[in-house]
Amino acid sequence: MTRVAIVDDHGLFRAGVRSELEGHVELVGEAASVPEAVALVTEVRPDVVLLDVHMPEGGGVAVIHGAAEQAPGTLFLALSASDAAEDVIATIRAGARGYVTKNIATDELVDAIERVQAGDAVFSPRLAGFVLDAFAGPAPKPEDPELDQLTAREREVLRHIARGYLYKEIALRLGISAKTVEAHVSAVLRKLQLSNRHELSRWAAERRLD
Amino acid sequence: MASTPTRAPLRRAPSNWGPGVCAGLGRHLGIDPLIVRIAFVAAATAGGIGVVIYLLAWALIPAETAEGAEPRRWRTGRSTIEVAVGMALIVLSLLLTARALGLLWSDVIVWPTVLVAAGAGLLWRQSFAPTRTEKPEPAAPEEERRERTRVLSRSGFGAALVIAAGVVFLYVTGALTAARDAVLAAVVVAAVLGIIFAPWVTRLVRSLASEREERVRSQARAEMAAHLHDSVLQTLALVQKRADDPRAVAALARTQERELRAWLAGREGGHDRLAAALEGAAGDVERAHGVPVEIVVVGDRELDDRGEALVAAAREAMVNAAKFGNGSTVDVYAEARDGGELQVYVRDRGPGFDPDAVPPDRRGVRESIVGRMARHGGRAAIHSAPGAGTEVELTLPEAS
Numbered sequence: 001m002t003r004v005a006i007v008d009d010h011g012l013f014r015a016g017v018r019s020e021l022e023g024h025v026e027l028v029g030e031a032a033s034v035p036e037a038v039a040l041v042t043e044v045r046p047d048v049v050l051l052d053v054h055m056p057e058g059g060g061v062a063v064i065h066g067a068a069e070q071a072p073g074t075l076f077l078a079l080s081a082s083d084a085a086e087d088v089i090a091t092i093r094a095g096a097r098g099y100v101t102k103n104i105a106t107d108e109l110v111d112a113i114e115r116v117q118a119g120d121a122v123f124s125p126r127l128a129g130f131v132l133d134a135f136a137g138p139a140p141k142p143e144d145p146e147l148d149q150l151t152a153r154e155r156e157v158l159r160h161i162a163r164g165y166l167y168k169e170i171a172l173r174l175g176i177s178a179k180t181v182e183a184h185v186s187a188v189l190r191k192l193q194l195s196n197r198h199e200l201s202r203w204a205a206e207r208r209l210d
Numbered sequence: 211m212a213s214t215p216t217r218a219p220l221r222r223a224p225s226n227w228g229p230g231v232c233a234g235l236g237r238h239l240g241i242d243p244l245i246v247r248i249a250f251v252a253a254a255t256a257g258g259i260g261v262v263i264y265l266l267a268w269a270l271i272p273a274e275t276a277e278g279a280e281p282r283r284w285r286t287g288r289s290t291i292e293v294a295v296g297m298a299l300i301v302l303s304l305l306l307t308a309r310a311l312g313l314l315w316s317d318v319i320v321w322p323t324v325l326v327a328a329g330a331g332l333l334w335r336q337s338f339a340p341t342r343t344e345k346p347e348p349a350a351p352e353e354e355r356r357e358r359t360r361v362l363s364r365s366g367f368g369a370a371l372v373i374a375a376g377v378v379f380l381y382v383t384g385a386l387t388a389a390r391d392a393v394l395a396a397v398v399v400a401a402v403l404g405i406i407f408a409p410w411v412t413r414l415v416r417s418l419a420s421e422r423e424e425r426v427r428s429q430a431r432a433e434m435a436a437h438l439h440d441s442v443l444q445t446l447a448l449v450q451k452r453a454d455d456p457r458a459v460a461a462l463a464r465t466q467e468r469e470l471r472a473w474l475a476g477r478e479g480g481h482d483r484l485a486a487a488l489e490g491a492a493g494d495v496e497r498a499h500g501v502p503v504e505i506v507v508v509g510d511r512e513l514d515d516r517g518e519a520l521v522a523a524a525r526e527a528m529v530n531a532a533k534f535g536n537g538s539t540v541d542v543y544a545e546a547r548d549g550g551e552l553q554v555y556v557r558d559r560g561p562g563f564d565p566d567a568v569p570p571d572r573r574g575v576r577e578s579i580v581g582r583m584a585r586h587g588g589r590a591a592i593h594s595a596p597g598a599g600t601e602v603e604l605t606l607p608e609a610s
Contacts, residue, residue, distance in 0.1 A: 084475075103502075125541060129506035136509060137548055162506045163555045163601070164541025 001026040002117050005046040007037040007063060008079075009055045013102070017050065017079075017109075024110040034058050038066035045071045048113050051096060053080035053087050064094040077116045079104075085130040089200060093193050098122025120182050121189035128161035131192060134199045147195040150188065157184045222271050229268045262303050269296040294368070297331030298324045318382050325375035332368030441469055461500045468493045484517060484552065485510045488544050491525040495540070499532035502539045509546030519586040520552055520606045523579045527556035527602040530579075534600070535560035550608030557601040562594045579604070 004025040008014050014030050021027060028046050031037035034057040041049055041063070051060040058065075064076055078091045078099040088099050097116045100109065101124055112122045123131070135150045150158070153174075160170040167185075171178040192200070223233035223243075232250060236243035253260025302324045309317070445466040452458045472489060485507040492503040511517065524542070531540040535558030544554045583590040583604055594600035 125504060125506045125543070129508050129543070132508040132545070159543070159545070162508070163543040164504065164539070164557050164559075 002113055003028045003044075003047045004113060005029045005031065005037075005040055005044060005049045007031045007040075007049055007055075007060070008052040009033060010052075013052075020106045020109065021113075024106075025113060034062045034066065037063040041067035041074055042070040046074055047117050049074055049076045050079045050113070051076050051091070053078050053091050053099075059087070060091045060096065061094040064091070064096065068095055075116050077112060077122060079109075085133065088127060088130060089134065089192065092127075092189070093200065095193070097189070098124075099127040100124045101126055121185045123158070123161050123185055123188070125162045125164055128158040131188060132158050132162065134197065135191075144196070147191050148197045150191065154184050154188050157181055158188065161185075220271055222268070231264060231267045231271065234271060235267070259307070262300065262307065265296060265300050265303060269293065269300065294328045294331035294371075298328035301327035319379070322375040322379035322382075325371050325378065329368045329371030329373075329375065332364050332371065437473060441473070442466060457500050461497060464502060465493060465497050468496070482513050483510050484513055484521070484544065484546055487513055487518070487521045488524060488542065488554070491521055492528060492540075492542055495525065495528040495532050499529070501532040501535065501537055503528060503532070503542060504539055505542040505544070507544045507546075511546040511552065514609070516586045516588070516606055516609060517552065519582055520554060520588065520604060523582045523588075523590065523604055524554045524556060526579050526582075527554075527604070530602070531556055531558035531560070531600065534558070534563075538599075552606040554604040555601060556604075557599060559599040562596050562598045562600050564594075564596055 002025045004021065005028055006014050006017050007030070008017070009032050011032065014032070018027060018030070025048075029040045029044050031040045034055055037049075037051075049063075051063060053060045055063075060076070060078055060080075067074070068076075076091075076096040078088065078096045079102060080088065080091075080099070081102045092099060098112065098121050100112050100122060104112070104124070115122050131150075132155065135155075156174065157170060160173065165173065167181045168178050171181045174181070220238045221234050222230035223237060232246040233243040236246045239246075250260045250264055253263065302320070305320050305323060309320075445462055449459050449462055452462065468489065472486070488507060489505055492505045495501070496503045513521065524544070528540055528542060538559035541557045542554065543557075544552070546552055579602060580590045580592075583606070586606065587609075588604065588606040590605075591603045592600065593603065
C-alpha cells in the first residue's frame, strides 16, 4: 500500500482525510506545521505527501524546499481549498506533482494518490483552468518556445480535464492511448515547473520562489 | 497614429548602446536606420540643430518595451533622472547654439539656466506622474510609502537644483557678496531652529503617518467584519438550525464557500463579466437543486447582450444537468478564447439519453438552449448516449 503522510494545519481537516483514506492507503504520519512536516518527511520518507498549500511559515512551498532534498523518493500532491492561481502554481513550481481541491471525492483522492505514486501528474479541472489561463495567448518574448508554449494537443487535453473528463475518457475522445494522455499532462507539468513565462515567474516571484 | 495604420508605431527601438532614436524613426518611416543616422549627423554639423532634434526625440518618443509601449517618457517612473538630464542637455544645446549664432548677450546665464532646467525637469515630472486613481490596483502600503519617499526625495533634489541655480547666478553676477551677510545670518538661524525642532518635527510626521496607517487598517477590519457578519455568520446560524438535514447543510456550506471565494477573488456583486455571471448562475443552480456545480473559467470578458444569452443558455443547461444527472457533480467549463469566441461546456455524469429519442419534457429545455443560441448567432450541440452522461456545448463566435 502507498505510504501517505498528511500535512495540514487544520486538525479537523486532517481527521477528515484520515478517516476517508483509512483502508485505502497506509497512513504513516501527520504534521500540522511547516517545521513538523519537514521533520516528518525527512524521517519517515512517505511515498506521497498530501500537502496543504496555505500554512503559516511559508506553506507547502516551504515544506517542499525543506524536505525534498533529504527525501528524494517522496512525491508531493497539493491538496488545498485555496483558489488563488499563484499559490497553486507556486507549489507546483516548487516540485509538487499535482493539485486537487479539498472537496474532492474519496475515490478520486485515492486514485490521485496512486497516480502520483506511479509517476503521473495529477491535474484537477481547476488546475487545468489555471494553466490554460497562464499559457493563454502567445508568449510575449519566448525565451524557450519549447517551454513557454503549450502545443495544440496539450491544450486540448487540458480543456478536457477542465471539462471534467477522466484520462481514460479523454483518451477515448481524442483517439489516443491513456499513456499518451498521461505523457501530455506530464509534459505540461514540466513546462509549468520550468518555463519562465511572464505570468509564471511573476507568480513565483510573489511567493519568493525564484 | 490613426492616419498611418500600416506604419510601425513611433517608438524608440530597444537597443543595447543607445536610446534607439534612429532605429525607431527608421522603422516608423520604413527606411534604413543608417540613412536616418547620416541625416542626423549632417544636421548636427549644420549649427548643431541635429543634436537638438535628436535630444528632443529621445525625450519625447516613448521607448518600446516587452509590455508594449511606455505611455510617455514624461510619465514613467524610471526615467525621471533621464528626463532631468535630458532637459538640462536640451537647454544647454539651445544656449550653445544661440551662442554660436551670436544671439547670447552674456555667458553668465548658461550654467544657472541649465541647472534650472534640470531642477524643473525633476519638479515638473512629479506633477506628470500617474496619480493613484490611474493605477490599475491599489499599491501595497509598503510600496506606497516607498513611492512617496521617492517622490519627496526627487522633489527635494529638484528644488535644490533650482536654488543652486539661483545662488550660482547671484554669485557670478556679484550680487551675492552684498547679500552674503544677510544670507549667512538666515542660514545660521535656520540651522539653529532646525537642530532645535528636528526631533519634534520628525516625531510629528511619524505619528501622523502611523495614525493614517492605523485608520486604513481599522477601516479594512471593519469592512471585513461587516462582510463576515452578513455572510459567514448568517450561514453558520442557518447551518445550526438545519443540522438535521445533511443535504441542506452541504448546500449551504457550498453556497457560502462560493460566495467567500468570489469575495476573496474580488469579483463579487456585478455580473457584468462572463466569469462572475457564470459563477452566479452555477451558485443559483446549486442552491436550487442541491447538486454540486464545479466551474472553471479561463479568460474573462465584458458581457454584452449575446454574452448574456450565452449565460442564460448555460444556466438552462446546468439546470438540466442538475435535474437529470442523478445527483452527479455538474462540471462547467467556460473559455473566452483569444479570437473573441466564447465557449461553454456543461457536463453531467448521469444516465445520459439517446438524442434521437428525446422525451417530450426535455424538448422544451432543448429549445431554450439551442433556439436561444441560434437567435444570437451561436451554436449549441448536445452530446449524449445512454450510460455516458450528457454534455452540452455552447459556442458563441466573435461578433461580426
